[in-house]
Amino acid sequence: xxxxxxxxxxxxxxxxxxxxxxxxxxxxxxxxxxxxxxxxxxxxxxxxxxxxxxxxxxxxxxxxxxxxxxxxxxxxxxxxxxxxxxxxxxxxxxxxxxxxxxx
Amino acid sequence: xxxxxxxxxxxxxxxxxxxxxxxxxxxxxxxxxxxxxxxxxxxxxxxxxxxxxxxxxxxxxxxxxxxxxxxxxxxxxxxxxxxxxxxxxxxxxxxxxxxxxxxxxxxxxxxxxxxxxxxxxxxxxxxxxxxxxxxxxxxxxxxxxxxxxxxxxxxxxxxxxx
Amino acid sequence: xxxxxxxxxxxxxxxxxxxxxxxxxxxxxxxxxxxxxxxxxxxxxxxxxxxxxxxxxxxxxxxxxxxxxxxxxxxxxxxxxxxxxxxxxxxxxxxxxxxxxxxxxxxxxxxxxxxxxxxxxxxxxxxxxxxxxxxxxxxxxxxxxxxxxxxxxxxxxxxxxxxxxxxxxxxxxxxxxxxxxxxxxxxxxxxxxxxxxxxxxxxxxxxxxxxxxxxxxxxxxxxxxxxxxxxxxxxxxxxxxxxxxxxxxxxxxxxxxxxxxxxxxxxxxxxxxxxxxxxxxxxxxxxxxxxxxxxxxxxxxxxxxxxxxxxxxxxxxxxxxxxxxxxxxxxxxxxxxxxxxxxxxxxxxxxxxxxxxxxxxxxxxxxxxxxxxxxxxxxxxxxxxxxxxxxxxxxxxxxxxxxxxxxxxxxxxxxxxxxxxxxxxxxxxxxxxxxxxxxxxxxxxxxxxxxxxxxxxxxxxxxxxxxxxxxxxxxxxxxxxxxxxxxxxxxxxxxxxxxxxxxxxxxxxxxxxxxxxxxxxxxxxxxxxxxxxxxxxxxxxxxxxxxxxxxxxxxxxxxxxxxxxxxxxxxxxxxxxxxxxxx
Numbered sequence: 001x002x003x004x005x006x007x008x009x010x011x012x013x014x015x016x017x018x019x020x021x022x023x024x025x026x027x028x029x030x031x032x033x034x035x036x037x038x039x040x041x042x043x044x045x046x047x048x049x050x051x052x053x054x055x056x057x058x059x060x061x062x063x064x065x066x067x068x069x070x071x072x073x074x075x076x077x078x079x080x081x082x083x084x085x086x087x088x089x090x091x092x093x094x095x096x097x098x099x100x101x102x103x
Numbered sequence: 104x105x106x107x108x109x110x111x112x113x114x115x116x117x118x119x120x121x122x123x124x125x126x127x128x129x130x131x132x133x134x135x136x137x138x139x140x141x142x143x144x145x146x147x148x149x150x151x152x153x154x155x156x157x158x159x160x161x162x163x164x165x166x167x168x169x170x171x172x173x174x175x176x177x178x179x180x181x182x183x184x185x186x187x188x189x190x191x192x193x194x195x196x197x198x199x200x201x202x203x204x205x206x207x208x209x210x211x212x213x214x215x216x217x218x219x220x221x222x223x224x225x226x227x228x229x230x231x232x233x234x235x236x237x238x239x240x241x242x243x244x245x246x247x248x249x250x251x252x253x254x255x256x257x258x259x260x261x262x263x264x265x
Numbered sequence: 266x267x268x269x270x271x272x273x274x275x276x277x278x279x280x281x282x283x284x285x286x287x288x289x290x291x292x293x294x295x296x297x298x299x300x301x302x303x304x305x306x307x308x309x310x311x312x313x314x315x316x317x318x319x320x321x322x323x324x325x326x327x328x329x330x331x332x333x334x335x336x337x338x339x340x341x342x343x344x345x346x347x348x349x350x351x352x353x354x355x356x357x358x359x360x361x362x363x364x365x366x367x368x369x370x371x372x373x374x375x376x377x378x379x380x381x382x383x384x385x386x387x388x389x390x391x392x393x394x395x396x397x398x399x400x401x402x403x404x405x406x407x408x409x410x411x412x413x414x415x416x417x418x419x420x421x422x423x424x425x426x427x428x429x430x431x432x433x434x435x436x437x438x439x440x441x442x443x444x445x446x447x448x449x450x451x452x453x454x455x456x457x458x459x460x461x462x463x464x465x466x467x468x469x470x471x472x473x474x475x476x477x478x479x480x481x482x483x484x485x486x487x488x489x490x491x492x493x494x495x496x497x498x499x500x501x502x503x504x505x506x507x508x509x510x511x512x513x514x515x516x517x518x519x520x521x522x523x524x525x526x527x528x529x530x531x532x533x534x535x536x537x538x539x540x541x542x543x544x545x546x547x548x549x550x551x552x553x554x555x556x557x558x559x560x561x562x563x564x565x566x567x568x569x570x571x572x573x574x575x576x577x578x579x580x581x582x583x584x585x586x587x588x589x590x591x592x593x594x595x596x597x598x599x600x601x602x603x604x605x606x607x608x609x610x611x612x613x614x615x616x617x618x619x620x621x622x623x624x625x626x627x628x629x630x631x632x633x634x635x636x637x638x639x640x641x642x643x644x645x646x647x648x649x650x651x652x653x654x655x656x657x658x659x660x661x662x663x664x665x666x667x668x669x670x671x672x673x674x675x676x677x678x679x680x681x682x683x684x685x686x687x688x689x690x691x692x693x694x695x696x697x698x699x700x701x702x703x704x705x706x707x708x709x710x711x712x713x714x715x716x717x718x719x720x721x722x723x724x725x726x727x728x729x730x731x732x733x734x735x736x737x738x739x740x741x742x743x744x745x746x747x748x749x750x751x752x753x754x755x756x757x758x759x760x761x762x763x764x765x766x767x768x769x770x771x772x773x774x775x776x777x778x779x780x781x782x783x784x785x786x787x788x789x790x791x792x793x794x795x796x797x798x799x800x801x802x803x804x805x806x807x808x809x810x811x812x813x814x815x816x817x818x819x820x821x822x823x824x825x826x827x828x829x830x831x832x833x834x835x836x837x838x839x840x841x842x843x844x845x846x847x848x
Binding site: 059063 | 202
């Protein structure tokens with residue numbers, strides 16, 4: 001396994017995905033959830049760019065990466081607006097107290 | 104050599120982003136992650152995407168985070184996660200290792216040469232529908248945010264009157 | 266260009282009407298009534314004008330670039346008959362509803378679902394793409410549930426609706442399994458393609474698909490062992506019972522069997538299984554109708570029994586016989602239900618033991634009800650006679666003799682319970698003080714139209730047979746003229762045997778006092794029938810088990826994000842492990 005650029009980039013993808021998933025498992029603050037989603041999104045963008053260029057269809061990969069960036073940003077925007085509203089209505093951003101399903 | 108440094112930097116920034124307690128610092132570490140990822144994308148041969156990622160990820164989203172954290176305020180309670188940490192570690196590491204083991208050994212190629220067409224022609228040619236949908240998505244996001252924040256304003260103004 | 270436009274309007278007009286009526290709002294009841302009637306009558310007109318043009322051709326084909334093939338629709342004898350019945354009986358039921366639902370709340374919801382249902386039913390029987398069959402199947406189940414539970418503050422209605430939904434959805438699983446088996450082996454979803462290439466399937470896949478489709482049809486048409494939902498669905502407003510549970514939705518199962526008969530006729534044991542399912546349903550339902558006291562429940566059991574006849578005919582290979590009986594049954598059963606609706610609407614109760622002597626107070630309703638009852642019994646001149654004899658004839662030629670004998674017994678039982686029902690409601694002395702008035706104008710229009718149909722639709726036998734034989738692909742039906750058919754029926758010994766049995770059934774009711782010894786002997790059977798032969802308790806235990814296990818599993822639904830993400834990651838790990846081991 002040579003330490004070529006694609007190899008490193010893929011390792012980075014897995015690192016980002018792993019960190020993002022771990023964060024989603026342990027955070028309890030709503031804004032931290034948005035941070036975790038952003039990290040996952042960057043992993044996805046990187047993966048698409050690499051996959052596109054390795055298969056010879058660089059443009060396809062990059063177009064999809066652009067779509068993912070746009071979608072992720074909008075998710076972050078609306079998610080943060082939601083977090084602000086939740087803070088206003090319920091006065092807490094803690095995930096455990098926000099649940100309304102009976103335990 | 105640079106690639107390895109960038110990779111280590113990304114790992115460090117991402118881990119710090121979720122470990123720190125204060126939300127503002129977390130957003131700043133996220134900006135750092137964005138910048139390093141943008142650099143990696145540039146080195147992979149996609150300059151347009153790198154620029155967009157840098158400006159949006161490290162710029163726009165960070166500003167948004169700062170705004171939101173200012174309005175929403177920091178939480179000061181000590182919070183305990185519902186999933187015990189060892190279990191979370193175990194599950195994620197297992198997933199990453201198996202996925203890595205499945206993908207990585209098949210990679211022995213180097214990056215091919217740059218494509219013939221530029222990204223722009225591809226965006227508006229093959230992926231035109233995609234691009235139009237993204238514009239629609241942006242409008243929808245803006246409307247959503249306006250709707251959400253407007254409701255907050257009337258709620259607050261009602262509270263002020265009462 | 267005109268024909269595809271007519272066809273599209275047949276499905277879209279009711280759907281557009283549903284949206285329009287719903288948007289009109291519940292404050293304008295007069296407008297809602299008339300809009301609903303207009304749209305349903307227009308759809309009926311479109312379907313009737315399409316009848317001469319339906320020669321089995323593909324009328325509409327929407328190419329999709331997905332793997333589902335084309336969304337194609339074809340009009341042939343089998344499908345257009347159903348479509349015409351659905352739209353015409355549907356419009357008559359809507360006309361009837363103008364009087365029946367006068368002053369009710371939630372009319373927008375009611376008419377929207379009825380119109381939505383009519384459009385979906387037409388789509389179900391005319392589409393040639395198996396995926397669309399499934400989609401329309403589910404839509405009709407949804408509308409049926411919504412309309413049964415229309416009075417959603419009445420717990421019995423809601424329970425009936427949920428029960429109907431669950432049992433028909435179990436059938437839907439059968440349809441899905443069959444469709445998936447076909448698709449994975451033949452890589453096509455086009456029905457004609459599948460039927461012509463069905464020989465390429467491996468034998469066990471073929472029989473699995475055949476029995477899966479049989480389960481789907483049995484659940485939808487309330488056949489054995491799924492017959493328990495139809496009597497409980499009688500909590501619906503009576504025009505709904507007439508439309509959905511007599512004339513259209515329950516026929517979807519028979520349609521499915523008839524459409525796929527050429528594909529499954531060669532599967533070992535399938536035809537016998539179909540005939541046995543039909544026979545058991547006919548027999549059990551007839552016995553249960555004999556001991557029922559609720560007017561609509563008796564009619565519901567009667568529907569199950571007659572559907573058993575149709576299923577029996579399909580199993581024996583008599584596609585024409587079963588479709589002809591379906592046409593007659595839709596007409597006279599809708600007539601019976603609407604007549605019962607008029608009676609119930611005016612006296613306010615469904616219990617037949619409290620009725621009696623209503624013939625004097627409701628002359629028109631009693632006349633049309635008796636016409637419908639005679640058609641059900643199968644007296645000559647009425648359409649039920651010709652079609653039932655055809656069914657028996659086909660059964661004798663295509664199936665074992667012991668099933669035929671049992672079906673003859675069911676004919677006699679049919680006469681018995683029908684006469685009991687008519688006697689208890691309309692003749693004799695009034696058993697309680699009931700305020701009764703004859704039906705309103707809208708009700709009369711619908712009732713008289715259907716009564717006229719009961720008297721005359723049998724004349725269409727000859728043209729109908731020719732139409733079926735020429736237009737339905739993949740089926741082999743020999744053509745006879747109308748006169749030949751009638752002559753054949755009149756000269757068959759089975760006919761005279763059946764007539765004798767009908768007379769025996771009527772006589773048994775007339776001299777029921779003298780037969781009281783016999784009645785005592787069968788009392789045990791009567792009690793079992795009143796408990797619907799134990800199927801209700803099976804139902805209840807299944808529901809109990811489901812609820813207990815659902816309560817136990819509720820602990821996993823915490824609503825906390827971390828748990829849900831953990832579920833996702835765990836699933837990811839499992840998939841990755843499977844991939845790693847499998848690769």
